Amino acid sequence: MARAPVEQAAGAPMDVAVHAGYNDASRSWDGELTLARALGPIRLFGIGRTFSAFRAGTGRSAAGGGFTLRLNQYVALAGxxxxxxxxxxxxxxxxxxxxxxxxxxxxxxxxxxxSNANTTTLEGASLGVPQGRRWGFEYTIPISLGGHFGGRRPENGSAPAMGLALQAGGSIGAEVHLTNQLRFVPDTVRIKVGQSVLWINGSAFIHTVTADARLAQRVGDGRVPAGATPFSSGDLSPGMVFEHVFHVPGEYRYFCIPHEASGMRGTIIVE
Structure with a gap:
């Protein structure tokens, strides 16, 4: 089992995780305590392990530590x-x-x-193999059951975590949520001239809100009424929002640049 009873994100000074299990090959009860703290782009952690019968022998313990250094949004080093x-x-x-x-x-x-460890069990990860190096890779595919089976969506009027291009003047006429299912929800809204639409990215993906036919792959996407200026939000990371005020009446057809082919499109009708 594994759990994190204390989290830095919740206001605690550090993260605390406990991992325990039974190693059938060694007939040993093994446990691990991890303490971690993020300091800007680097996350440091310390590890303590205990084994009731290390490699089917006597009780032993291990200690160690490591780091994760985030270089940018997409690249991190760890050891x-x-x-x-x-x-x-x-x-x-x-x-x-x-x-x-x-x-x-x-x-x-x-x-x-x-790594020079032989296995990924707590015991195997505590003892290096002489002259041994093993290379590997891991590709993760997170699955959010709440996101795919009707999980809770932010309530209308709730305060988003981060903002992008929030505009002054005019009232918010509609909110649109960007979802894990690669959809704008609702996909069609009606507002009045001078009102704005607020898009909220509550998904795990980066999306865009783009009403510019020059950036579209599909004919008809990104169309705006005569006299209106095309617009695009740029990349909206998870948790970010985008607001746009509409001054010209008519129909605006917008889309998400990375997910246009998946059908992520929406319509704004300004009356």
């Missing part, structure tokens, strides 16, 4: 090292290092790692 507290002359420190890559416009990540 860690763990040693048995009573490490013997023929036992090596276990270590690993890697680069983590975020896939633009998706919640997916790709990690490429190298």
């Amino acid at each position: 860690d090292a763990v040693t048995l507290v009573d490490r013997r002359a023929n036992e090596d420190v276990a270590w690993s290092a890697g680069v983590q890559l975020g896939i633009p416009y998706t919640p997916h990540t790709l990690a490429v790692t190298v």
